[in-house]
Amino acid sequence: MDGNGRWAARRFLPRVAGHKVGVDALRACVRHCGDIGVKVLTVFAFSSENWNRPADEVSGLMELLALALSREVPQLKAEGVRIHFIGDRTGLAPKVLNGLAAAEAVTAGNERLILNICFNYGGRWDIAQAAARLAAQGCAITEQSLSGAMALAHVPDPDLVIRTGGEQRVSNFLLWQSAYSEFYFSDKLWPEFDAAALGEAIDAFAQRERRFGKTSEQVLQDGAARKAA
Numbered sequence: 001m002d003g004n005g006r007w008a009a010r011r012f013l014p015r016v017a018g019h020k021v022g023v024d025a026l027r028a029c030v031r032h033c034g035d036i037g038v039k040v041l042t043v044f045a046f047s048s049e050n051w052n053r054p055a056d057e058v059s060g061l062m063e064l065l066a067l068a069l070s071r072e073v074p075q076l077k078a079e080g081v082r083i084h085f086i087g088d089r090t091g092l093a094p095k096v097l098n099g100l101a102a103a104e105a106v107t108a109g110n111e112r113l114i115l116n117i118c119f120n121y122g123g124r125w126d127i128a129q130a131a132a133r134l135a136a137q138g139c140a141i142t143e144q145s146l147s148g149a150m151a152l153a154h155v156p157d158p159d160l161v162i163r164t165g166g167e168q169r170v171s172n173f174l175l176w177q178s179a180y181s182e183f184y185f186s187d188k189l190w191p192e193f194d195a196a197a198l199g200e201a202i203d204a205f206a207q208r209e210r211r212f213g214k215t216s217e218q219v220l221q222d223g224a225a226r227k228a229a
């Protein structure tokens with residue numbers, strides 16, 4: 001969800017004002033995903049590296065998270081959304097930690113849409129914490145054991161990764177899990193990324209041929225075989 005700061009700067013507003021409108025965009029995106037049958041949505045809200053931003057922006061983002069949770073969770077619960085927070089919880093303030101735990105507990109019975117909110121998250125952190133956990137348990141490190149120990153083990157790998165804000169890089173998001181994801185880069189700033197923009201991304205995804213290392217001919221044959229079965 002990139003571009004909040006630029007959205008605000010273009011309007012001569014403080015950056016935190018952009019993050020506030022970003023919450024509105026996220027609400028709309030979650031709702032649209034639920035409506036069109038997306039089962040899992042994972043968003044990058046705050047990276048391990050975002051602590052390096054100016055202190056007032058960091059504290060503004062922490063406050064916004066707590067406020068957004070208290071305002072949004074009842075409605076999300078009613079809409080069948082199950083929230084998971086993904087990331088390193090050490091170093092988060094008690095108020096924030098309580099908000100995360102409450103949001104997860106209140107929505108734990110839902111299954112219409114899983115919403116993973118990556119907060120104080122980094123792809124490298126996830127790989128390292130999974131490996132460290134396996135090592136401490138004396139488990140062998142394999143692709144399978146690592147996948148199972150990672151913070152997103154409860155969901156399949158993402159089919160589509162969208163980055164807004166015109167930047168074409170991964171910035172430490174889902175490094176392990178996006179090995180075979182389709183990538184879509186939008187020039188829209190996150191506050192402007194609406195249901196129509198999400199629809200365009202999904203349409204583009206639908207045009208892609210996913211080969212998973214195979215040839216195009218094999219993929220076509222597999223598809224024909226599936227249809228015949």
Ligand code: IPE
Pocket residue numbers: 001002003004005006007019045046047050165190
């Ligand atoms: C939101 O966009 C990402 C968060 C860390 C919340 P940015 O704050 O990175 O916006 P730009 O890139 O400065 O426009």
Ligand code: MG
Pocket residue numbers: 002003165
């Ligand atoms: Mg940015």
